[in-house]
Amino acid sequence: MSAGTIYGVGLGPGDPDLISVRADRLLRNSRHVAFFRKPGRSGQARNIVNGIIPRDAVEFPMEYPVTTEIPIQDPRYNELLSAFYESCAAHLKSITDRGDDVVVLCEGDPFFYGSFMHLYSRLREYSKVEIVPAITGMSGAWTATGDPITWGDDILTVLVGTLPEEVLTERMAQTDALVVMKIGRNIDKVKRSLQSAGLYDRAWIVEYAQMPNQRVCKLSENCEGITPYFSIIIVHGQGRRP
Known part of the structure:
Protein backbone atom coordinates (compact mmCIF):
# COMPACT_ATOMS: atom_id res chain seq x y z
CA MET A 1 0.00 0.00 0.00
CA PRO A 133 -20.22 10.02 1.43
CA ALA A 134 -22.54 12.86 0.56
CA ILE A 135 -26.10 13.91 -0.28
CA THR A 136 -26.97 12.54 -3.71
CA GLY A 137 -28.07 14.65 -6.65
CA MET A 138 -31.43 12.87 -6.72
CA SER A 139 -32.06 13.80 -3.08
CA GLY A 140 -31.36 17.42 -3.95
CA ALA A 141 -33.71 17.14 -6.93
CA TRP A 142 -36.74 15.72 -5.15
CA THR A 143 -36.25 18.22 -2.32
CA ALA A 144 -36.38 21.00 -4.92
CA THR A 145 -39.86 19.87 -6.00
CA GLY A 146 -41.22 20.57 -2.51
CA ASP A 147 -42.86 17.15 -2.07
CA PRO A 148 -41.71 13.88 -0.44
CA ILE A 149 -40.49 11.25 -2.87
CA THR A 150 -41.92 8.23 -1.02
CA TRP A 151 -44.76 7.50 1.41
CA GLY A 152 -45.51 4.41 3.50
CA ASP A 153 -44.65 1.28 1.51
CA ASP A 154 -43.76 3.01 -1.78
CA ILE A 155 -41.09 1.31 -3.89
CA LEU A 156 -38.54 3.74 -5.28
CA THR A 157 -36.81 2.88 -8.57
CA VAL A 158 -33.74 4.65 -9.96
CA LEU A 159 -33.22 4.33 -13.71
CA VAL A 160 -30.74 5.74 -16.21
CA GLY A 161 -31.96 7.19 -19.48
CA THR A 162 -29.38 5.20 -21.44
CA LEU A 163 -31.42 1.99 -20.99
CA PRO A 164 -33.42 0.62 -23.94
CA GLU A 165 -36.90 2.13 -24.24
CA GLU A 166 -38.68 -1.16 -23.57
CA VAL A 167 -36.68 -1.68 -20.37
CA LEU A 168 -37.42 1.86 -19.18
CA THR A 169 -41.13 1.42 -19.83
CA GLU A 170 -41.29 -1.96 -18.07
CA ARG A 171 -39.44 -0.77 -14.95
CA MET A 172 -41.41 2.49 -14.78
CA ALA A 173 -44.71 0.61 -14.90
CA GLN A 174 -43.62 -1.55 -11.95
CA THR A 175 -42.69 1.20 -9.48
CA ASP A 176 -44.44 3.66 -7.17
CA ALA A 177 -41.84 6.44 -7.13
CA LEU A 178 -39.21 7.10 -9.76
CA VAL A 179 -35.91 8.85 -10.39
CA VAL A 180 -34.44 8.99 -13.90
CA MET A 181 -30.82 10.10 -14.27
CA LYS A 182 -28.43 10.45 -17.23
CA ILE A 183 -31.13 11.95 -19.41
CA GLY A 184 -29.19 14.02 -21.93
CA ARG A 185 -29.91 13.03 -25.51
CA ASN A 186 -32.28 10.34 -24.24
CA ILE A 187 -34.96 12.84 -23.18
CA ASP A 188 -37.44 11.97 -25.97
CA LYS A 189 -37.08 8.23 -25.28
CA VAL A 190 -37.59 8.83 -21.55
CA LYS A 191 -40.70 10.91 -22.21
CA ARG A 192 -42.19 8.17 -24.39
CA SER A 193 -41.53 5.59 -21.69
CA LEU A 194 -43.15 7.78 -19.04
CA GLN A 195 -46.21 8.19 -21.24
CA SER A 196 -46.42 4.43 -21.91
CA ALA A 197 -46.12 3.71 -18.18
CA GLY A 198 -48.80 6.27 -17.30
CA LEU A 199 -46.41 8.46 -15.28
CA TYR A 200 -45.86 11.38 -17.62
CA ASP A 201 -48.39 13.73 -16.00
CA ARG A 202 -46.83 13.14 -12.57
CA ALA A 203 -43.24 13.71 -13.69
CA TRP A 204 -41.06 16.69 -12.78
CA ILE A 205 -37.72 17.71 -14.26
CA VAL A 206 -35.14 19.47 -12.09
CA GLU A 207 -32.14 21.18 -13.66
CA TYR A 208 -29.04 22.06 -11.61
CA ALA A 209 -30.59 20.82 -8.37
CA GLN A 210 -29.52 22.86 -5.31
CA MET A 211 -27.42 25.26 -7.39
CA PRO A 212 -27.97 29.00 -7.91
CA ASN A 213 -29.38 28.39 -11.42
CA GLN A 214 -31.77 25.62 -10.31
CA ARG A 215 -34.97 25.21 -12.35
CA VAL A 216 -37.94 23.01 -11.47
CA CYS A 217 -40.70 22.25 -13.96
CA LYS A 218 -43.61 19.84 -14.42
CA LEU A 219 -42.54 17.80 -17.43
CA SER A 220 -45.98 18.10 -19.08
CA GLU A 221 -45.79 21.90 -18.93
CA ASN A 222 -43.57 24.38 -20.75
CA CYS A 223 -40.00 23.44 -19.79
CA GLU A 224 -38.34 25.27 -22.66
CA GLY A 225 -34.71 26.08 -22.00
CA ILE A 226 -34.08 23.32 -19.47
CA THR A 227 -30.98 21.32 -20.39
CA PRO A 228 -31.63 17.56 -20.06
CA TYR A 229 -27.91 16.83 -19.57
CA PHE A 230 -27.88 18.58 -16.18
CA SER A 231 -31.32 17.39 -15.12
CA ILE A 232 -33.02 14.65 -13.12
CA ILE A 233 -36.62 13.48 -13.59
CA ILE A 234 -38.70 12.82 -10.49
CA VAL A 235 -42.04 11.03 -10.06
CA HIS A 236 -43.36 11.14 -6.49
CA GLY A 237 -44.90 8.13 -4.81
CA GLN A 238 -48.54 8.25 -3.72
CA GLY A 239 -48.39 5.57 -1.02
CA ARG A 240 -49.90 4.90 2.36
CA ARG A 241 -50.08 7.75 4.83
CA PRO A 242 -52.01 8.27 8.10
Missing part, protein backbone atom coordinates in the same frame (compact mmCIF):
# COMPACT_ATOMS: atom_id res chain seq x y z
CA SER A 2 1.13 3.53 -0.76
CA ALA A 3 2.05 5.85 2.09
CA GLY A 4 -0.46 8.55 1.23
CA THR A 5 -4.24 8.37 1.05
CA ILE A 6 -6.66 9.04 -1.78
CA TYR A 7 -9.90 10.60 -0.55
CA GLY A 8 -13.00 10.31 -2.72
CA VAL A 9 -14.88 13.29 -1.35
CA GLY A 10 -18.58 13.64 -2.10
CA LEU A 11 -19.64 17.27 -2.53
CA GLY A 12 -23.40 16.79 -2.57
CA PRO A 13 -25.81 18.09 -5.21
CA GLY A 14 -24.17 21.49 -5.76
CA ASP A 15 -24.75 23.89 -2.87
CA PRO A 16 -21.50 24.33 -0.88
CA ASP A 17 -23.61 24.65 2.28
CA LEU A 18 -24.60 20.98 1.83
CA ILE A 19 -21.01 19.71 1.98
CA SER A 20 -20.40 17.54 5.05
CA VAL A 21 -18.20 18.72 7.93
CA ARG A 22 -15.64 16.00 7.17
CA ALA A 23 -15.51 16.91 3.50
CA ASP A 24 -15.06 20.58 4.34
CA ARG A 25 -12.18 19.77 6.70
CA LEU A 26 -10.40 17.66 4.09
CA LEU A 27 -10.90 20.29 1.39
CA ARG A 28 -9.55 23.15 3.48
CA ASN A 29 -6.41 21.18 4.34
CA SER A 30 -5.80 19.62 0.95
CA ARG A 31 -2.41 19.78 -0.78
CA HIS A 32 -3.41 17.89 -3.94
CA VAL A 33 -6.88 18.16 -5.51
CA ALA A 34 -8.07 16.14 -8.51
CA PHE A 35 -11.36 16.54 -10.37
CA PHE A 36 -13.11 15.50 -13.57
CA ARG A 37 -14.08 17.93 -16.29
CA LYS A 38 -14.75 18.29 -19.98
CA PRO A 39 -11.92 19.85 -22.02
CA GLY A 40 -12.16 23.61 -21.91
CA ARG A 41 -14.51 23.61 -18.91
CA SER A 42 -13.78 24.36 -15.28
CA GLY A 43 -15.82 21.38 -14.10
CA GLN A 44 -18.93 21.28 -11.91
CA ALA A 45 -17.13 19.71 -8.94
CA ARG A 46 -14.34 22.30 -9.08
CA ASN A 47 -16.86 25.13 -9.20
CA ILE A 48 -18.55 23.89 -6.02
CA VAL A 49 -15.35 24.23 -3.99
CA ASN A 50 -14.35 27.70 -5.16
CA GLY A 51 -13.03 29.55 -2.14
CA ILE A 52 -12.75 26.38 -0.04
CA ILE A 53 -9.57 24.64 -1.19
CA PRO A 54 -6.21 26.34 -0.41
CA ARG A 55 -4.83 28.63 -3.10
CA ASP A 56 -1.52 26.78 -3.12
CA ALA A 57 -3.10 23.34 -3.59
CA VAL A 58 -1.78 21.46 -6.62
CA GLU A 59 -4.72 20.81 -8.95
CA PHE A 60 -5.01 17.85 -11.30
CA PRO A 61 -7.88 18.26 -13.79
CA MET A 62 -8.85 14.93 -15.33
CA GLU A 63 -10.30 15.73 -18.75
CA TYR A 64 -12.62 13.18 -20.32
CA PRO A 65 -11.44 12.04 -23.77
CA VAL A 66 -15.07 11.51 -24.81
CA THR A 67 -18.54 12.17 -23.35
CA THR A 68 -21.39 12.17 -25.88
CA GLU A 69 -19.37 12.47 -29.10
CA ILE A 70 -19.75 8.77 -29.91
CA PRO A 71 -22.43 6.26 -28.79
CA ILE A 72 -21.70 4.26 -25.65
CA GLN A 73 -22.28 1.10 -27.72
CA ASP A 74 -19.28 1.96 -29.90
CA PRO A 75 -16.28 -0.20 -28.81
CA ARG A 76 -14.09 2.89 -28.97
CA TYR A 77 -16.09 4.46 -26.13
CA ASN A 78 -14.98 1.90 -23.55
CA GLU A 79 -11.47 1.74 -25.00
CA LEU A 80 -10.95 5.49 -24.68
CA LEU A 81 -12.44 5.74 -21.21
CA SER A 82 -10.59 2.68 -19.92
CA ALA A 83 -7.25 4.13 -21.00
CA PHE A 84 -8.24 7.48 -19.48
CA TYR A 85 -9.11 5.99 -16.09
CA GLU A 86 -5.92 3.91 -16.10
CA SER A 87 -3.85 7.03 -16.71
CA CYS A 88 -5.65 9.04 -14.01
CA ALA A 89 -5.33 6.21 -11.50
CA ALA A 90 -1.60 5.90 -12.19
CA HIS A 91 -1.10 9.62 -11.58
CA LEU A 92 -3.02 9.56 -8.30
CA LYS A 93 -1.03 6.53 -7.15
CA SER A 94 2.23 8.33 -7.96
CA ILE A 95 1.19 11.14 -5.61
CA THR A 96 0.41 8.77 -2.74
CA ASP A 97 3.56 6.75 -3.40
CA ARG A 98 5.47 9.91 -2.43
CA GLY A 99 3.59 9.96 0.87
CA ASP A 100 1.18 12.76 -0.02
CA ASP A 101 -2.60 12.68 0.26
CA VAL A 102 -4.87 13.65 -2.62
CA VAL A 103 -8.52 14.71 -2.54
CA VAL A 104 -10.66 13.68 -5.52
CA LEU A 105 -13.72 15.91 -5.92
CA CYS A 106 -16.94 14.00 -6.59
CA GLU A 107 -20.29 15.52 -7.47
CA GLY A 108 -23.07 13.96 -5.42
CA ASP A 109 -21.96 10.76 -3.68
CA PRO A 110 -18.77 8.99 -4.85
CA PHE A 111 -20.44 5.57 -4.93
CA PHE A 112 -23.56 6.60 -6.83
CA TYR A 113 -23.20 6.72 -10.64
CA GLY A 114 -19.96 8.66 -10.29
CA SER A 115 -16.75 8.60 -12.33
CA PHE A 116 -14.70 8.14 -9.17
CA MET A 117 -15.87 4.52 -8.93
CA HIS A 118 -13.76 3.69 -12.00
CA LEU A 119 -10.68 5.02 -10.23
CA TYR A 120 -11.57 3.27 -6.99
CA SER A 121 -11.80 -0.13 -8.65
CA ARG A 122 -8.32 0.36 -10.11
CA LEU A 123 -6.69 1.75 -6.96
CA ARG A 124 -8.22 -0.08 -4.01
CA GLU A 125 -5.68 -2.92 -4.06
CA TYR A 126 -2.63 -0.68 -4.29
CA SER A 127 -3.46 2.56 -2.46
CA LYS A 128 -5.25 3.58 0.70
CA VAL A 129 -8.59 4.94 -0.45
CA GLU A 130 -11.18 6.51 1.84
CA ILE A 131 -14.68 7.52 0.81
CA VAL A 132 -16.51 10.54 2.17
Whole structure:
Protein backbone atom coordinates (compact mmCIF):
# COMPACT_ATOMS: atom_id res chain seq x y z
CA MET A 1 0.00 0.00 0.00
CA SER A 2 1.13 3.53 -0.76
CA ALA A 3 2.05 5.85 2.09
CA GLY A 4 -0.46 8.55 1.23
CA THR A 5 -4.24 8.37 1.05
CA ILE A 6 -6.66 9.04 -1.78
CA TYR A 7 -9.90 10.60 -0.55
CA GLY A 8 -13.00 10.31 -2.72
CA VAL A 9 -14.88 13.29 -1.35
CA GLY A 10 -18.58 13.64 -2.10
CA LEU A 11 -19.64 17.27 -2.53
CA GLY A 12 -23.40 16.79 -2.57
CA PRO A 13 -25.81 18.09 -5.21
CA GLY A 14 -24.17 21.49 -5.76
CA ASP A 15 -24.75 23.89 -2.87
CA PRO A 16 -21.50 24.33 -0.88
CA ASP A 17 -23.61 24.65 2.28
CA LEU A 18 -24.60 20.98 1.83
CA ILE A 19 -21.01 19.71 1.98
CA SER A 20 -20.40 17.54 5.05
CA VAL A 21 -18.20 18.72 7.93
CA ARG A 22 -15.64 16.00 7.17
CA ALA A 23 -15.51 16.91 3.50
CA ASP A 24 -15.06 20.58 4.34
CA ARG A 25 -12.18 19.77 6.70
CA LEU A 26 -10.40 17.66 4.09
CA LEU A 27 -10.90 20.29 1.39
CA ARG A 28 -9.55 23.15 3.48
CA ASN A 29 -6.41 21.18 4.34
CA SER A 30 -5.80 19.62 0.95
CA ARG A 31 -2.41 19.78 -0.78
CA HIS A 32 -3.41 17.89 -3.94
CA VAL A 33 -6.88 18.16 -5.51
CA ALA A 34 -8.07 16.14 -8.51
CA PHE A 35 -11.36 16.54 -10.37
CA PHE A 36 -13.11 15.50 -13.57
CA ARG A 37 -14.08 17.93 -16.29
CA LYS A 38 -14.75 18.29 -19.98
CA PRO A 39 -11.92 19.85 -22.02
CA GLY A 40 -12.16 23.61 -21.91
CA ARG A 41 -14.51 23.61 -18.91
CA SER A 42 -13.78 24.36 -15.28
CA GLY A 43 -15.82 21.38 -14.10
CA GLN A 44 -18.93 21.28 -11.91
CA ALA A 45 -17.13 19.71 -8.94
CA ARG A 46 -14.34 22.30 -9.08
CA ASN A 47 -16.86 25.13 -9.20
CA ILE A 48 -18.55 23.89 -6.02
CA VAL A 49 -15.35 24.23 -3.99
CA ASN A 50 -14.35 27.70 -5.16
CA GLY A 51 -13.03 29.55 -2.14
CA ILE A 52 -12.75 26.38 -0.04
CA ILE A 53 -9.57 24.64 -1.19
CA PRO A 54 -6.21 26.34 -0.41
CA ARG A 55 -4.83 28.63 -3.10
CA ASP A 56 -1.52 26.78 -3.12
CA ALA A 57 -3.10 23.34 -3.59
CA VAL A 58 -1.78 21.46 -6.62
CA GLU A 59 -4.72 20.81 -8.95
CA PHE A 60 -5.01 17.85 -11.30
CA PRO A 61 -7.88 18.26 -13.79
CA MET A 62 -8.85 14.93 -15.33
CA GLU A 63 -10.30 15.73 -18.75
CA TYR A 64 -12.62 13.18 -20.32
CA PRO A 65 -11.44 12.04 -23.77
CA VAL A 66 -15.07 11.51 -24.81
CA THR A 67 -18.54 12.17 -23.35
CA THR A 68 -21.39 12.17 -25.88
CA GLU A 69 -19.37 12.47 -29.10
CA ILE A 70 -19.75 8.77 -29.91
CA PRO A 71 -22.43 6.26 -28.79
CA ILE A 72 -21.70 4.26 -25.65
CA GLN A 73 -22.28 1.10 -27.72
CA ASP A 74 -19.28 1.96 -29.90
CA PRO A 75 -16.28 -0.20 -28.81
CA ARG A 76 -14.09 2.89 -28.97
CA TYR A 77 -16.09 4.46 -26.13
CA ASN A 78 -14.98 1.90 -23.55
CA GLU A 79 -11.47 1.74 -25.00
CA LEU A 80 -10.95 5.49 -24.68
CA LEU A 81 -12.44 5.74 -21.21
CA SER A 82 -10.59 2.68 -19.92
CA ALA A 83 -7.25 4.13 -21.00
CA PHE A 84 -8.24 7.48 -19.48
CA TYR A 85 -9.11 5.99 -16.09
CA GLU A 86 -5.92 3.91 -16.10
CA SER A 87 -3.85 7.03 -16.71
CA CYS A 88 -5.65 9.04 -14.01
CA ALA A 89 -5.33 6.21 -11.50
CA ALA A 90 -1.60 5.90 -12.19
CA HIS A 91 -1.10 9.62 -11.58
CA LEU A 92 -3.02 9.56 -8.30
CA LYS A 93 -1.03 6.53 -7.15
CA SER A 94 2.23 8.33 -7.96
CA ILE A 95 1.19 11.14 -5.61
CA THR A 96 0.41 8.77 -2.74
CA ASP A 97 3.56 6.75 -3.40
CA ARG A 98 5.47 9.91 -2.43
CA GLY A 99 3.59 9.96 0.87
CA ASP A 100 1.18 12.76 -0.02
CA ASP A 101 -2.60 12.68 0.26
CA VAL A 102 -4.87 13.65 -2.62
CA VAL A 103 -8.52 14.71 -2.54
CA VAL A 104 -10.66 13.68 -5.52
CA LEU A 105 -13.72 15.91 -5.92
CA CYS A 106 -16.94 14.00 -6.59
CA GLU A 107 -20.29 15.52 -7.47
CA GLY A 108 -23.07 13.96 -5.42
CA ASP A 109 -21.96 10.76 -3.68
CA PRO A 110 -18.77 8.99 -4.85
CA PHE A 111 -20.44 5.57 -4.93
CA PHE A 112 -23.56 6.60 -6.83
CA TYR A 113 -23.20 6.72 -10.64
CA GLY A 114 -19.96 8.66 -10.29
CA SER A 115 -16.75 8.60 -12.33
CA PHE A 116 -14.70 8.14 -9.17
CA MET A 117 -15.87 4.52 -8.93
CA HIS A 118 -13.76 3.69 -12.00
CA LEU A 119 -10.68 5.02 -10.23
CA TYR A 120 -11.57 3.27 -6.99
CA SER A 121 -11.80 -0.13 -8.65
CA ARG A 122 -8.32 0.36 -10.11
CA LEU A 123 -6.69 1.75 -6.96
CA ARG A 124 -8.22 -0.08 -4.01
CA GLU A 125 -5.68 -2.92 -4.06
CA TYR A 126 -2.63 -0.68 -4.29
CA SER A 127 -3.46 2.56 -2.46
CA LYS A 128 -5.25 3.58 0.70
CA VAL A 129 -8.59 4.94 -0.45
CA GLU A 130 -11.18 6.51 1.84
CA ILE A 131 -14.68 7.52 0.81
CA VAL A 132 -16.51 10.54 2.17
CA PRO A 133 -20.22 10.02 1.43
CA ALA A 134 -22.54 12.86 0.56
CA ILE A 135 -26.10 13.91 -0.28
CA THR A 136 -26.97 12.54 -3.71
CA GLY A 137 -28.07 14.65 -6.65
CA MET A 138 -31.43 12.87 -6.72
CA SER A 139 -32.06 13.80 -3.08
CA GLY A 140 -31.36 17.42 -3.95
CA ALA A 141 -33.71 17.14 -6.93
CA TRP A 142 -36.74 15.72 -5.15
CA THR A 143 -36.25 18.22 -2.32
CA ALA A 144 -36.38 21.00 -4.92
CA THR A 145 -39.86 19.87 -6.00
CA GLY A 146 -41.22 20.57 -2.51
CA ASP A 147 -42.86 17.15 -2.07
CA PRO A 148 -41.71 13.88 -0.44
CA ILE A 149 -40.49 11.25 -2.87
CA THR A 150 -41.92 8.23 -1.02
CA TRP A 151 -44.76 7.50 1.41
CA GLY A 152 -45.51 4.41 3.50
CA ASP A 153 -44.65 1.28 1.51
CA ASP A 154 -43.76 3.01 -1.78
CA ILE A 155 -41.09 1.31 -3.89
CA LEU A 156 -38.54 3.74 -5.28
CA THR A 157 -36.81 2.88 -8.57
CA VAL A 158 -33.74 4.65 -9.96
CA LEU A 159 -33.22 4.33 -13.71
CA VAL A 160 -30.74 5.74 -16.21
CA GLY A 161 -31.96 7.19 -19.48
CA THR A 162 -29.38 5.20 -21.44
CA LEU A 163 -31.42 1.99 -20.99
CA PRO A 164 -33.42 0.62 -23.94
CA GLU A 165 -36.90 2.13 -24.24
CA GLU A 166 -38.68 -1.16 -23.57
CA VAL A 167 -36.68 -1.68 -20.37
CA LEU A 168 -37.42 1.86 -19.18
CA THR A 169 -41.13 1.42 -19.83
CA GLU A 170 -41.29 -1.96 -18.07
CA ARG A 171 -39.44 -0.77 -14.95
CA MET A 172 -41.41 2.49 -14.78
CA ALA A 173 -44.71 0.61 -14.90
CA GLN A 174 -43.62 -1.55 -11.95
CA THR A 175 -42.69 1.20 -9.48
CA ASP A 176 -44.44 3.66 -7.17
CA ALA A 177 -41.84 6.44 -7.13
CA LEU A 178 -39.21 7.10 -9.76
CA VAL A 179 -35.91 8.85 -10.39
CA VAL A 180 -34.44 8.99 -13.90
CA MET A 181 -30.82 10.10 -14.27
CA LYS A 182 -28.43 10.45 -17.23
CA ILE A 183 -31.13 11.95 -19.41
CA GLY A 184 -29.19 14.02 -21.93
CA ARG A 185 -29.91 13.03 -25.51
CA ASN A 186 -32.28 10.34 -24.24
CA ILE A 187 -34.96 12.84 -23.18
CA ASP A 188 -37.44 11.97 -25.97
CA LYS A 189 -37.08 8.23 -25.28
CA VAL A 190 -37.59 8.83 -21.55
CA LYS A 191 -40.70 10.91 -22.21
CA ARG A 192 -42.19 8.17 -24.39
CA SER A 193 -41.53 5.59 -21.69
CA LEU A 194 -43.15 7.78 -19.04
CA GLN A 195 -46.21 8.19 -21.24
CA SER A 196 -46.42 4.43 -21.91
CA ALA A 197 -46.12 3.71 -18.18
CA GLY A 198 -48.80 6.27 -17.30
CA LEU A 199 -46.41 8.46 -15.28
CA TYR A 200 -45.86 11.38 -17.62
CA ASP A 201 -48.39 13.73 -16.00
CA ARG A 202 -46.83 13.14 -12.57
CA ALA A 203 -43.24 13.71 -13.69
CA TRP A 204 -41.06 16.69 -12.78
CA ILE A 205 -37.72 17.71 -14.26
CA VAL A 206 -35.14 19.47 -12.09
CA GLU A 207 -32.14 21.18 -13.66
CA TYR A 208 -29.04 22.06 -11.61
CA ALA A 209 -30.59 20.82 -8.37
CA GLN A 210 -29.52 22.86 -5.31
CA MET A 211 -27.42 25.26 -7.39
CA PRO A 212 -27.97 29.00 -7.91
CA ASN A 213 -29.38 28.39 -11.42
CA GLN A 214 -31.77 25.62 -10.31
CA ARG A 215 -34.97 25.21 -12.35
CA VAL A 216 -37.94 23.01 -11.47
CA CYS A 217 -40.70 22.25 -13.96
CA LYS A 218 -43.61 19.84 -14.42
CA LEU A 219 -42.54 17.80 -17.43
CA SER A 220 -45.98 18.10 -19.08
CA GLU A 221 -45.79 21.90 -18.93
CA ASN A 222 -43.57 24.38 -20.75
CA CYS A 223 -40.00 23.44 -19.79
CA GLU A 224 -38.34 25.27 -22.66
CA GLY A 225 -34.71 26.08 -22.00
CA ILE A 226 -34.08 23.32 -19.47
CA THR A 227 -30.98 21.32 -20.39
CA PRO A 228 -31.63 17.56 -20.06
CA TYR A 229 -27.91 16.83 -19.57
CA PHE A 230 -27.88 18.58 -16.18
CA SER A 231 -31.32 17.39 -15.12
CA ILE A 232 -33.02 14.65 -13.12
CA ILE A 233 -36.62 13.48 -13.59
CA ILE A 234 -38.70 12.82 -10.49
CA VAL A 235 -42.04 11.03 -10.06
CA HIS A 236 -43.36 11.14 -6.49
CA GLY A 237 -44.90 8.13 -4.81
CA GLN A 238 -48.54 8.25 -3.72
CA GLY A 239 -48.39 5.57 -1.02
CA ARG A 240 -49.90 4.90 2.36
CA ARG A 241 -50.08 7.75 4.83
CA PRO A 242 -52.01 8.27 8.10
